[in-house]
Amino acid sequence: MSLFSIITICMFIIVSAIFLGYKIAMWRWKPKDIIKNWKDMIETNENYSKEMNKINEANRKQYEWFCYQLFEVGKWVKEKYKDEYIIEELKKLPDHQNIVLENLSNEEKINKILDKIRDNGMKSLSDIEKKFLNDLQKGSF
Numbered sequence: 001m002s003l004f005s006i007i008t009i010c011m012f013i014i015v016s017a018i019f020l021g022y023k024i025a026m027w028r029w030k031p032k033d034i035i036k037n038w039k040d041m042i043e044t045n046e047n048y049s050k051e052m053n054k055i056n057e058a059n060r061k062q063y064e065w066f067c068y069q070l071f072e073v074g075k076w077v078k079e080k081y082k083d084e085y086i087i088e089e090l091k092k093l094p095d096h097q098n099i100v101l102e103n104l105s106n107e108e109k110i111n112k113i114l115d116k117i118r119d120n121g122m123k124s125l126s127d128i129e130k131k132f133l134n135d136l137q138k139g140s141f
Contacts, residue, residue, distance in 0.1 A: 067093060110136070 067090065074086030113129050125133075 106136075 070086060070090050074084070074090055077083050077086055109132060113125065113133065116124055116129070
């Protein structure tokens with residue numbers, strides 16, 4: 001036998017072994033089950049994300065309610081005792097400006113926004129404040 005024949009036979013055996021190993025692996029691992037489990041895992045993850053969004057929204061609503069209550073108490077204390085401590089502390093909370101703006105009359109909103117523009121410029125406005133001004137300009141109110 002020549003060297004070429006021996007190499008050819010060895011290559012055939014190696015390729016056959018790889019192919020046989022692949023077939024056994026596919027038979028044993030059952031890729032359809034793996035794909036089904038993967039799809040189930042994706043669906044579970046999506047359901048989990050939806051539930052987390054619901055929880056986050058509920059927490060956000062509670063936070064907004066809390067900030068609104070603080071703002072109302074702060075307004076009362078400011079009117080009754082001329083003390084702005086609660087309102088000043090409320091300003092330290094994240095997103096306080098957007099929550100406070102939602103609970104003001106249009107005139108009060110305009111005054112707050114104009115004060116903010118005067119102090120810090122147009123770039124300091126939040127998206128909600130910009131939207132309010134655009135709506136006001138279009139006459140949506």
